[in-house]
Amino acid sequence: MALPVLPSLDRRTLLGVTGAALLGTGVRAQGASKPPAAPKGQVIVGLSQEPTRFNPLMPAIEVDQGVWWNLFSPLWGVLPDGSFNPMLAKEVPSLENGGISADGLTWRVKLRDDVKWHDGTPFTAEDVKFTIDLINNPKFRAGSRAGHDQVRDLTVVGPHEITWKMAEANAVYISRLAWTFLVPRHILGAVADPNDAPFNNAPVGTGPFVWGERVAGDHLLLRANPHYFGSGPYLERLVFKYIPDMTVMYTQFRTGEIDYTSIQGISPDHYAEAKKLANRVISVNPSASIESITPNLEKPQLADRAVREALYYGMNKKAIIDAIYYGLPTPTESFLPAQSWAYDSTLPKQQHDPARANKILDAAGWARGSDGIRAKGGVRLAFSDSTTAGNYAREQAQQLLIQDWKAIGAALTIRNMPAAVIWGDYYRLSQFDSVMIGVTFGIGSDPDVTDRFASWAIPAKGGSGRNPSQYANAKVDKLLRQGVAEFDPTRRKAIYAGIQQQVREDLAILPMFQYATIEGTKKGLVGYTPNINALSNCWNCGSWYWAS
Amino acid sequence: MARYLIRRLGQSLLLLWLVSMIGFAILYLAPGGPLSQFALTPGMSEADLQRLAHQMGLDRPLPVQYAEWAWRLITGNWGRSYRDNQPVLWVIASHLGATFELMASSTLIAVLFGSWVGILGALRRHSLFDALSTVGAMVALSIPTFWFGLVMIYIFSVELGWLPAGSRFTLGDGSLLDYLHHLIAPSLVLALVTIAIWSRYMRAAMLEVINQDFVRTARAKGLPERVILIRHTVRNALLPMITIAGLQLPTLLSGALVTETVFTWPGMGRLFLDSISYRDYPTVMGILMCSALLVLIGNLLADLCYAVADPRIRLD
Numbered sequence: 001m002a003l004p005v006l007p008s009l010d011r012r013t014l015l016g017v018t019g020a021a022l023l024g025t026g027v028r029a030q031g032a033s034k035p036p037a038a039p040k041g042q043v044i045v046g047l048s049q050e051p052t053r054f055n056p057l058m059p060a061i062e063v064d065q066g067v068w069w070n071l072f073s074p075l076w077g078v079l080p081d082g083s084f085n086p087m088l089a090k091e092v093p094s095l096e097n098g099g100i101s102a103d104g105l106t107w108r109v110k111l112r113d114d115v116k117w118h119d120g121t122p123f124t125a126e127d128v129k130f131t132i133d134l135i136n137n138p139k140f141r142a143g144s145r146a147g148h149d150q151v152r153d154l155t156v157v158g159p160h161e162i163t164w165k166m167a168e169a170n171a172v173y174i175s176r177l178a179w180t181f182l183v184p185r186h187i188l189g190a191v192a193d194p195n196d197a198p199f200n201n202a203p204v205g206t207g208p209f210v211w212g213e214r215v216a217g218d219h220l221l222l223r224a225n226p227h228y229f230g231s232g233p234y235l236e237r238l239v240f241k242y243i244p245d246m247t248v249m250y251t252q253f254r255t256g257e258i259d260y261t262s263i264q265g266i267s268p269d270h271y272a273e274a275k276k277l278a279n280r281v282i283s284v285n286p287s288a289s290i291e292s293i294t295p296n297l298e299k300p301q302l303a304d305r306a307v308r309e310a311l312y313y314g315m316n317k318k319a320i321i322d323a324i325y326y327g328l329p330t331p332t333e334s335f336l337p338a339q340s341w342a343y344d345s346t347l348p349k350q351q352h353d354p355a356r357a358n359k360i361l362d363a364a365g366w367a368r369g370s371d372g373i374r375a376k377g378g379v380r381l382a383f384s385d386s387t388t389a390g391n392y393a394r395e396q397a398q399q400l401l402i403q404d405w406k407a408i409g410a411a412l413t414i415r416n417m418p419a420a421v422i423w424g425d426y427y428r429l430s431q432f433d434s435v436m437i438g439v440t441f442g443i444g445s446d447p448d449v450t451d452r453f454a455s456w457a458i459p460a461k462g463g464s465g466r467n468p469s470q471y472a473n474a475k476v477d478k479l480l481r482q483g484v485a486e487f488d489p490t491r492r493k494a495i496y497a498g499i500q501q502q503v504r505e506d507l508a509i510l511p512m513f514q515y516a517t518i519e520g521t522k523k524g525l526v527g528y529t530p531n532i533n534a535l536s537n538c539w540n541c542g543s544w545y546w547a548s
Numbered sequence: 549m550a551r552y553l554i555r556r557l558g559q560s561l562l563l564l565w566l567v568s569m570i571g572f573a574i575l576y577l578a579p580g581g582p583l584s585q586f587a588l589t590p591g592m593s594e595a596d597l598q599r600l601a602h603q604m605g606l607d608r609p610l611p612v613q614y615a616e617w618a619w620r621l622i623t624g625n626w627g628r629s630y631r632d633n634q635p636v637l638w639v640i641a642s643h644l645g646a647t648f649e650l651m652a653s654s655t656l657i658a659v660l661f662g663s664w665v666g667i668l669g670a671l672r673r674h675s676l677f678d679a680l681s682t683v684g685a686m687v688a689l690s691i692p693t694f695w696f697g698l699v700m701i702y703i704f705s706v707e708l709g710w711l712p713a714g715s716r717f718t719l720g721d722g723s724l725l726d727y728l729h730h731l732i733a734p735s736l737v738l739a740l741v742t743i744a745i746w747s748r749y750m751r752a753a754m755l756e757v758i759n760q761d762f763v764r765t766a767r768a769k770g771l772p773e774r775v776i777l778i779r780h781t782v783r784n785a786l787l788p789m790i791t792i793a794g795l796q797l798p799t800l801l802s803g804a805l806v807t808e809t810v811f812t813w814p815g816m817g818r819l820f821l822d823s824i825s826y827r828d829y830p831t832v833m834g835i836l837m838c839s840a841l842l843v844l845i846g847n848l849l850a851d852l853c854y855a856v857a858d859p860r861i862r863l864d
Contacts, residue, residue, distance in 0.1 A: 042719075044719065050822065052631045052632035053631075053632065053633070059583075059586050059589075059592065061586070061589055141600055141603050142596075143586075143589075143592060143596065144591050144592045144596045145595075145596060145599075146591065146595075146596070176591070179591060195633075196628060196633065201633065201634060215642075215814060216632065216634075216639065216642040216814065216819075217642070217646070217818055218646075218715070218716065218812075218814035221719070237720075239719055241715075241719075241812075242812070242814070243714070243812045244809055244818060245809050245810065245812075248713075248714060248810055248812060251698070251701055251702075251705070251714075252714055252812070255705050255706055255709075257714070257715065288590075417579070418825075419580075419584065419585070420579075420580035420585065420826070421584070423584045423585070423587035423588060424581055424583075424584040425579065425580075426579065426580075427587060428594065428597070440588075440590040442590070443590060443591055451593050457593075457594070459594045464593060464594050464598070465593055465594055465595075466587075466593060466594055
């Protein structure tokens with residue numbers, strides 16, 4: 001396997017990382033196959049959503065990031081095992097190598113001196129300064145400023161060295177920067193309004209591929225960058241093909257019109273058949289997305305922890321996973337994926353135990369009424385669950401939950417809505433009773449969940465985060481602050497274990513399972529390496545090639 | 549004629565204004581918004597969403613947003629798509645070619661074949677051909693396009709390997725033959741329903757004309773059947789078809805969503821659905837205005853063609 005750029009690792013040895021990447025992520029051994037001396041052939045990637053945003057600093061979704069990894073480069077990337085590999089930077093700054101000061105406030109980054117933009121202009125520290133300044137420019141519609149807004153005194157020390165100070169110690173910023181792709185100052189700095197710059201539809205980056213052409217609604221074509229600073233690319237062309245329907249995408253994978261099914265991959269109902277296809281390789285890759293029932297904790301029915309505990313005992317997770325998701329996802333108790341370095345595997349395991357659920361509710365004073373539904377203090381144990389209308393798997397899971405919870409005296413009604421409706425104010429401003437939702441809680445490989453569980457992150461109460469369940473726990477708040485300011489991995493791990501335990505104890509969410517994505521490639525594709533920390537498995541197409 | 553045209557133009561402008569106001573209000577008042585798609589994007593916070601809403605002007609009162617949009621439109625600026633940041637007219641134009649190709653080919657097949665079936669059915673009323681074409685039309689109208697498209701792909705692409713399973717052209721090829729090869733399946737699937745519609749309309753129109761006095765007179769004059777058919781019967785039967793054709797003009801813009809989805813055809817149907825899903829207000833409004841414009845133009849053209857085809861109709 002060829003990694004995008006040979007990593008000089010700060011936390012793990014190169015051997016460890018490569019080994020973990022190979023063993024842990026289902027990389028296919030291709031024998032003695034070697035990459036071609038010059039870029040050769042093409043790969044057609046099938047996507048069920050269309051990549052449309054090509055300025056990597058503007059708001060976007062996962063599918064866009066898959067394209068960015070190939071056109072642009074961050075200072076460092078994040079590998080499947082969670083470690084960072086330097087890309088535009090010479091090394092990843094840390095307390096050990098002095099790149100980050102002992103108090104975590106001063107950062108110093110040394111850059112490679114052999115990198116050129118696709119148009120031949122040398123890449124320098126001025127581009128790094130420009131990128132971070134642009135993100136913080138009030139007139140620029142940046143996707144996210146989190147972390148960047150804490151950068152102060154950004155100073156170009158030399159053409160290939162830059163320093164800055166952070167307003168507060170922020171260990172998460174390393175991960176934020178691993179998702180921050182650098183943009184060229186000489187192009188975007190020269191336009192009056194970077195929001196509408198021609199660059200946004202004809203981007204110039206430093207990545208392994210250069211912009212080819214885009215046929216809107218159909219495909220995007222990238223070509224090999226002959227001056228790429230890392231190893232590769234080995235493909236002459238990389239094509240992202242938009243195929244909006246999953247069944248059609250699978251059919252085109254069968255007929256060989258696409259080489260790789262990405263993002264939503266192959267639907268579970270096609271899995272058994274797909275495995276039997278000749279000259280195709282099917283892999284089930286763990287995703288960082290955690291499916292849960294997220295209750296609105298300010299609703300009187302769900303504010304009582306006893307109710308949430310009973311609902312959790314009443315939930316037949318295994319039936320949902322087996323019957324609806326073909327047994328592919330893994331049940332979980334945490335908001336972090338099992339592959340995360342901070343994952344706490346000691347969390348208590350949920351069991352489907354309706355008798356125990358009934359006992360808990362009886363003890364808590366929720367008495368059954370004549371209709372079999374419980375009530376307490378005039379509040380009926382009846383609530384709605386919402387999810388994206390048309391998501392058949394989730395709609396079936398809801399039907400199973402109606403049965404499960406009816407057995408313990410809770411009445412569940414369904415209130416599903418189109419995606420653009422449900423995930424708007426209805427979700428953000430906590431207008432729901434409960435939602436069935438898949439969320440990637442961390443930032444890359446970083447387990448920080450301040451945005452999701454901090455008491456100051458509740459939008460309905462004026463907060464600036466994403467905590468629509470309105471969870472508030474002083475202990476968790478304190479741990480979240482500590483976790484962000486702490487740079488030592490061992491101490492951080494203990495902090496995030498504490499957060500996972502408390503969130504599990506409080507049942508701020510009723511975790512169901514960790515998603516698994518079924519992806520298929522044509523046999524002979526070498527280098528395809530799923531990366532749970534990169535939002536898209538197209539993160540390293542520069543290392544892909546066809547076995548000769 | 550000039551007075552008629554001026555009056556129609558005035559009515560059209562009023563209609564366009566009403567359509568724009570109602571469309572804008574419905575679109576913007578519908579729950580959700582263009583930023584909902586980022587609600588679950590890892591790394592983006594509520595603060596980011598609120599800042600973006602402010603930067604994009606989405607937090608201003610609706611009348612202010614409408615006034616700004618309408619003023620920009622009058623000055624020739626249709627705005628930029630929220631999805632890909634391209635000018636709206638460019639976005640629409642970039643999908644029009646594919647839609648036009650598909651709609652034109654399927655309409656051509658449908659008009660030629662449908663008219664032929666309709667004419668023959670009317671001339672040989674109650675024959676086996678007529679019965680079969682009637683049943684065939686009912687079946688064609690009842691078959692779900694999505695299912696039929698997938699069956700076509702299964703038979704001709706997966707099993708036989710004769711036709712591509714979708715797309716407009718092969719990447720790296722793109723020759724005329726390659727385009728035509730890709731066009732066969734989707735245009736046939738789309739034409740199936742329209743053939744049925746056209747054949748039924750044509751049959752009904754022919755039956756109405758065939759029993760008219762002037763046809764009998766022509767026959768009594770001793771005109772050959774071929775001349776009666778072409779000059780008198782078909783020409784008159786085509787009149788109502790002009791209206792149908794005029795009303796079909798907007799479909800060139802709306803595209804054929806289901807067929808485009810099954811055959812991964814990058815046309816207007818997909819664009820419209822994607823734009824609505826993403827709440828891409830500028831693009832949806834752009835498509836809406838273009839569609840309204842085409843409906844008006846289609847109707848006007850149909851009326852003008854009527855006047856040309858039927859000497860009894862005078863526009864003033």
